Amino acid sequence: MKRLTASLAPPDSVRLSIVNDRIVAEGEAPDTWIDRARAAARQLSAGGPAFDISKVRDVSPEARAAEHWQAYVSRLGTQPGIIVAQQTARSGHFYISGLRDPLAADPQSLLSGAQVDPTRVHSDWQFYQSLEPEFVLKRLMASLTPPKSVRLSIVGDRIVAEGEAPDTWIDRARAAARQLSAGGPVFDISKIRDVSPEARAAEHWQHYVSRLEAQPGIIVAQQTARGGHFYISGLRDPLAADPQELLSGTEVDPARVHSQWQFYQSLDPKFVVKRLIASLTPPKSVQLSIIQDRIVVVGEAPAAWINRARAAAQQLSADGVALDVSQLRELSLAELNHLREAIQATDILFYSGKVVPGPEQTPVLDKLADQLKEFAENARKSGVTARFMLTGHSDAVGRETANASISAARAETVRALLNKRGVAPELLLVRGAGTFEPAVPENSRTGSSANRRVSVTVNLD
Numbered sequence: 001m002k003r004l005t006a007s008l009a010p011p012d013s014v015r016l017s018i019v020n021d022r023i024v025a026e027g028e029a030p031d032t033w034i035d036r037a038r039a040a041a042r043q044l045s046a047g048g049p050a051f052d053i054s055k056v057r058d059v060s061p062e063a064r065a066a067e068h069w070q071a072y073v074s075r076l077g078t079q080p081g082i083i084v085a086q087q088t089a090r091s092g093h094f095y096i097s098g099l100r101d102p103l104a105a106d107p108q109s110l111l112s113g114a115q116v117d118p119t120r121v122h123s124d125w126q127f128y129q130s131l132e133p134e135f136v137l138k139r140l141m142a143s144l145t146p147p148k149s150v151r152l153s154i155v156g157d158r159i160v161a162e163g164e165a166p167d168t169w170i171d172r173a174r175a176a177a178r179q180l181s182a183g184g185p186v187f188d189i190s191k192i193r194d195v196s197p198e199a200r201a202a203e204h205w206q207h208y209v210s211r212l213e214a215q216p217g218i219i220v221a222q223q224t225a226r227g228g229h230f231y232i233s234g235l236r237d238p239l240a241a242d243p244q245e246l247l248s249g250t251e252v253d254p255a256r257v258h259s260q261w262q263f264y265q266s267l268d269p270k271f272v273v274k275r276l277i278a279s280l281t282p283p284k285s286v287q288l289s290i291i292q293d294r295i296v297v298v299g300e301a302p303a304a305w306i307n308r309a310r311a312a313a314q315q316l317s318a319d320g321v322a323l324d325v326s327q328l329r330e331l332s333l334a335e336l337n338h339l340r341e342a343i344q345a346t347d348i349l350f351y352s353g354k355v356v357p358g359p360e361q362t363p364v365l366d367k368l369a370d371q372l373k374e375f376a377e378n379a380r381k382s383g384v385t386a387r388f389m390l391t392g393h394s395d396a397v398g399r400e401t402a403n404a405s406i407s408a409a410r411a412e413t414v415r416a417l418l419n420k421r422g423v424a425p426e427l428l429l430v431r432g433a434g435t436f437e438p439a440v441p442e443n444s445r446t447g448s449s450a451n452r453r454v455s456v457t458v459n460l461d
Helices: 002-008 031-044 061-077 133-144 167-180 197-213 269-280 303-317 334-344 359-381 400-420 447-451
Strands: 014-019 022-029 051-058 082-090 093-100 121-127 150-155 158-165 187-194 218-226 229-236 257-263 286-291 294-301 323-330 347-349 386-393 428-434 453-460
Touching: 002 031, 022 031, 031 051, 051 061, 061 082, 061 093, 133 150, 133 158, 133 167, 158 167, 167 187, 187 197, 197 218, 197 229, 269 286, 269 294, 269 303, 294 303, 303 323, 334 359, 334 453, 347 359, 347 447, 359 386, 359 400, 359 453, 386 400, 400 428, 400 453
Parallel strands: 022 051, 093 121, 158 187, 229 257, 294 323, 386 428
Antiparallel strands: 014 022, 082 093, 150 158, 218 229, 286 294, 347 453, 386 453
C-alpha cells in the first residue's frame, strides 16, 4: 500500500486502506488516475494482494455526462406512456428512440435539471396510444365529454363511470366501452343511470309494476312498454287494492296506462275472511281470526249459522283453505225457531210497477210488526241481537235497472211502514234484489205477481 501510495499519488478524494488481505481504494478520481490504478491492479494480480478500485467513482467530465445520461434514461423508463427501445452514447453525443403517447410527459422538458446538454441529445419518438388506465381515462374524457352529473375514475385496472346521463350519452359510452374491450382496460358504465324522459318513465313504470306485484289479491301476468304507452294484464280480486288508485304518486301518466284485469277470488286468508264475514254475517258472539295460514272461528252461534259455517268450511277445503269451526258452540234459541220460521215465511206483495203495497197488505204488515218486536225482545233476553233484512224483489217486466230501483224502493217503503208500527229502525236493514231472487219461475202462472214482493230474513248477532 505504501508503494502504491507513492507511485500512484492518489488525489485527496481517494483513500486507500487494507481490508483483510485486500487493498481497497474508495472515493472519486479523474479517469486518467483510474486508468493508472487499473494498470497497477493488473501488475499486483501476478502474486501480490488484490487491489480493488471498484469503489472509485470516475469524476471526469465524460463519465459525469454518461452518468447523468443514464439517470435521464432511467427517468424516462419510469414515465407512463413512454417506451425506450434503444439508447446509446457516442463521441460525446447521446441517441435515444422508442414509442411515446401524445399524452405522456415531454422527453425534452424532462431534460431540464438532468445536467445533460440538450444539444447533444438526438431523439426519435414514434406515436402510439398507451393502454395505461390514466391515458385511456384522459382520452375518454376528451372524446365523450361527460356531463357534470357523471364522474369517471380508475378503480384497480378498470375505468368506472358513475352518475346520471341521458340515453344519447350512454349510447356513446357503450360504443367506447366496446372499442376498449379489444385490449384496453374495462370501461364499466353499469353504474350510470339513464335520465332521459323515456328512461325515467320506464323506471317509474317498473316501480309501479313492482308495487302491484306486492299487493295481495293481484297477479300480474304480462306487462310491457311500447311507443310511450304501458300495457298490463292479470288477475285481480275485487277486494284487492284498486290498480288505478295505486298509480297516484308513481309519476306514471294514467292516460298512457292500458289495463286489463280478470276477475278471480284470491285464497289469501285476509280476503277469504272478508268474504266469509260478508256472506255468513257472523253474530257478535263469533270471532274470525287468522292463525298462521288457517282461519279459526271461535264463539257461540245459533245452529243454523253453525251449519252455514260448516258448509263454507267444506267448500273452502276444496280450494286448499282451512276454515276451522271446531271451536264453535251452539247457542240454544229453540224457543225462537218457530217464530223465526213464521217471519221468514211472510211476504209483502205489490201491484205491478207500484212501490207501496195495496190496502189488503195492511193486516200482513200489522202481524209482521208484532212478530218482529216479539222476536227482537226474546232474542235480546237470550243474549243476542236480532236484525231483519227486508229484501225487495220485482218481476221481470221492463228494464233491469228500473226493476232494481223498484225493488229497493219497495224494501224502503216496508221499512217505513214497520217503523210506524213500532219496530226499531236500527233493527231493519234493506236491500234491492231486482229480478235475481225470484220466489217462483217467471214463466209460471203466478210468477210475476208472486215475485213482486218484499221478503224478510232474520239474522242474529
